[in-house]
Amino acid sequence: MPKIKTHKGLKKVLNVRQSGSITIGKPGHRHNTGKKNMNFNRKKRTASSLSQADTNRLKNAIR
DSSP states (O other): OOOOOOOHHHHHHEEEOTTSOEEEOOSSOSSOOSSSOHHHHHHHHSOEEOOHHHHHHHTTTOO
């Protein structure tokens, strides 16, 4: 049985913490932020953590 390859696109988007939980950035903060509200931009800076169901589903794809 061959090894399972890491999904490179997913690996660039997700970040695995030391505890094993996975964080992901929020969409809408990459470009065209000058026309957006500063309150909107500030909220997009913080990362959110994935749910336990999504963590279990994606764990094999990013290893």
